Amino acid sequence: MDKSICPRFEKAMGFLSQRWTGMIIYQLLSGPQRFCTIESSIGVSGRVLSERLKDLENEGIVKREVFPETPVRIEYSLTDKGLALKPLMNSIEDWSQNWL
């Protein structure tokens, strides 16, 4: 292994390479959303969504907010770090429109 590749780039790519991570972020770009909404809109399983949201929260990309209503409402939204991924999402959109 040569590994002359920037470790930050590798880490970012590692994140995006995890299944569903990109779609979750993309979905949250349209505003704060609850668990079941994300689940049904992108078709991810609850098991993996739960796992990914925890990872994204730990990474400071997603914020979790609890509203003690009835039944409880929990909203997930993007932090500044998460919102900063918008240009990246646009790049994907552009490429997909032009080449797929």
Add this chain to the structure above:
Amino acid sequence: MDKSICPRFEKAMGFLSQRWTGMIIYQLLSGPQRFCTIESSIGVSGRVLSERLKDLENEGIVKREVFPETPVRIEYSLTDKGLALKPLMNSIEDWSQNWL
């Protein structure tokens, strides 16, 4: 499932979400390369690299060229469709520099 998401976008994201695909493309942005070079520079296993290169070739993103030297040399390079992913890679680079 609501699935109001653009299917082209989903397909593009599906590609990038496969492990190693992004790194392979990134690596090929620095020029045509042979199998063993890609393998050692990004640390992917031969088994998966072989699989990914086939997928990328089928998708028209990567081109495979055989040079009947001794021992045989096989070079992988990006097509126009593959080169068009450069802005996307730059977006990832930018984000990783600013936020990681």
Add this chain to the structure above:
DNA sequence: GTTAGTTAGTTACTTTATGTAAGTAAGTAT
């Protein structure tokens, strides 16, 4: 002509990640 060396893979087997479906916890309403 048999052994060794090269690249580009493939195969068999193990470990990890993901999908699926049922179950739990906390709260309210009936």
Add this chain to the structure above:
DNA sequence: ATACTTACTTACATAAAGTAACTAACTAAC
């Protein structure tokens, strides 16, 4: 006490990825 909601978690099955040994095709050395 039973049912209903959301937000998870758990147990189990399947799919994807890692590892290491092996093959194919060719050349060069012994």
